[in-house]
Amino acid sequence: MEIQFIGAAQTVTGSQHLLYINGKKILLDCGLYQGKRKKAFEINRTFKYSPSEIDVLLLSHAHIDHSGKIPGMIKNGFNGPIYTTAATVDLCQIMLRDSAHLQERDIYVVNKIRKKQHKNPFEPLYDFDDVEKAMDQFIGVQYSRPIEVAPGVMATYWDAGHILGSAGILLEINENGKKYRIGFSGDIGRSNMPIIRNPNVLRDLDLLIMESTYGNRLHAVAAEVEEEVATTVKSVVERGGKIIIPSFAVGRTQLLVYMLHKLFDQNRIPVLPIYVDSPLAVEATKIYQTHPECYDRETYRIFIQNNEDPFGFGRLTYIKNVEQSKELNDKPEPCIIISASGMAEGGRVLHHLANNIENKKNLILFVGYAAAHTLARKIIDGETEINIFGEPHKVNAEVKSMDYFSAHADQAELLNYPRLNDKNRLKNIFLVHGEEEQALPLKEKLVQKGFKNVDFPASGEKFVI
Numbered sequence: 001m002e003i004q005f006i007g008a009a010q011t012v013t014g015s016q017h018l019l020y021i022n023g024k025k026i027l028l029d030c031g032l033y034q035g036k037r038k039k040a041f042e043i044n045r046t047f048k049y050s051p052s053e054i055d056v057l058l059l060s061h062a063h064i065d066h067s068g069k070i071p072g073m074i075k076n077g078f079n080g081p082i083y084t085t086a087a088t089v090d091l092c093q094i095m096l097r098d099s100a101h102l103q104e105r106d107i108y109v110v111n112k113i114r115k116k117q118h119k120n121p122f123e124p125l126y127d128f129d130d131v132e133k134a135m136d137q138f139i140g141v142q143y144s145r146p147i148e149v150a151p152g153v154m155a156t157y158w159d160a161g162h163i164l165g166s167a168g169i170l171l172e173i174n175e176n177g178k179k180y181r182i183g184f185s186g187d188i189g190r191s192n193m194p195i196i197r198n199p200n201v202l203r204d205l206d207l208l209i210m211e212s213t214y215g216n217r218l219h220a221v222a223a224e225v226e227e228e229v230a231t232t233v234k235s236v237v238e239r240g241g242k243i244i245i246p247s248f249a250v251g252r253t254q255l256l257v258y259m260l261h262k263l264f265d266q267n268r269i270p271v272l273p274i275y276v277d278s279p280l281a282v283e284a285t286k287i288y289q290t291h292p293e294c295y296d297r298e299t300y301r302i303f304i305q306n307n308e309d310p311f312g313f314g315r316l317t318y319i320k321n322v323e324q325s326k327e328l329n330d331k332p333e334p335c336i337i338i339s340a341s342g343m344a345e346g347g348r349v350l351h352h353l354a355n356n357i358e359n360k361k362n363l364i365l366f367v368g369y370a371a372a373h374t375l376a377r378k379i380i381d382g383e384t385e386i387n388i389f390g391e392p393h394k395v396n397a398e399v400k401s402m403d404y405f406s407a408h409a410d411q412a413e414l415l416n417y418p419r420l421n422d423k424n425r426l427k428n429i430f431l432v433h434g435e436e437e438q439a440l441p442l443k444e445k446l447v448q449k450g451f452k453n454v455d456f457p458a459s460g461e462k463f464v465i
């Protein structure tokens with residue numbers, strides 16, 4: 001048996017790991033690389049393996065840095081099954097379509113420039129047809145039910161508590177009479193987060209491939225964050241301001257809506273209108289509504305038991321069309337507007353920022369990771385003037401950033417993940433999905449705890465097991 005690390009190797013995005021078992025090639029995840037444009041363009045256009053030779057794809061969850069390269073694989077000849085949870089199949093449906101739309105839009109801009117330079121146009125990475133073909137190859141599986149995915153390879157999907165449908169994958173392998181248990185953590189969620197269940201940990205492993213996104217830091221505690229959100233909302237309403245929240249459409253938006261609904265029901269925030277203004281977030285929320293099998297006990301106790309929809313309540317309006325979105329600009333009263341994109345690099349949130357960032361009564365609240373050079377990062381870092389659609393805007397509004405809403409385990413939770421494993425049996429831990437800055441401190445702490453052979457493999461590195 002061999003394992004080769006292809007993507008999310010010494011970096012955070014582009015998750016892809018290749019297993020060679022019983023003469024078959026099994027790919028874990030097939031995600032898009034996200035980073036500087038030119039590099040991303042190259043990496044996402046090429047494959048370090050031949051897609052037509054891959055026998056089966058096992059997908060941990062729907063985030064685009066784990067699933068976004070799948071239609072490209074199909075376009076390049078992959079015709080095997082894609083096993084993932086039923087909720088992930090549904091989320092991929094909308095997220096891959098959205099990604100195809102973005103690919104076509106991006107390539108249009110690139111080709112306009114190439115035309116001026118008298119160069120041949122590029123094809124988009126993939127289009128809607130490729131997404132439709134890809135969806136035919138998806139097979140939805142249930143949590144905790146083993147399924148044979150290749151000869152001698154049983155896969156079980158365990159809830160990873162990261163986003164709806166996310167899973168850590170346990171592989172039980174029989175190769176020439178030798179038995180192995182391999183764990184792929186996918187992205188690990190946080191304990192005690194609303195909506196979805198706590199992460200299951202993978203146990204009794206011989207080898208673990210584990211994410212390390214927040215391997216170097218600790219997050220805030222849930223109860224304190226609810227209080228902070230409530231206090232923040234109250235003070236902005238008292239001064240007559242609006243709250244603009246740039247938010248990722250899938251996962252983060254639903255978490256915010258859930259928390260605001262709960263605070264509102266408990267009279268901990270004043271009565272005010274709340275808008276979710278993002279077509280993808282609206283679609284994603286519908287999928288959250290159709291998969292109650294993924295909810296945790298708290299969600300059942302507070303909402304489902306009382307016949308309440310956690311993602312819909314009187315004060316909340318979902319906005320799909322552009323006209324309604326524009327109408328929000330003219331509303332003078334305090335309100336909360338949740339809109340994509342999370343890093344304020346595109347999407348309708350740019351209009352809301354342009355309209356509201358100059359008023360000192362307003363609050364711009366960031367709830368996610370903001371990469372270097374993004375508009376979100378510039379605002380968080382305190383730039384006093386920013387450009388939106390080429391126009392300068394003074395940053396007079398209050399700016400706040402809360403990392404609690406992160407869907408990733410922190411260092412303490414990651415260190416706890418392999419706790420149900422025998423340190424002699426677990427021969428290797430491979431840290432993926434992290435930069436050096438995050439993975440190396442985690443590696444050091446795992447070694448201190450007594451785990452052996454903790455590696456941080458580079459892209460292309462291959463190990464014989």
Ligand SMILES: [Zn+2]
Nearest residue numbers: 061063162187
């Ligand atoms: Zn993820």
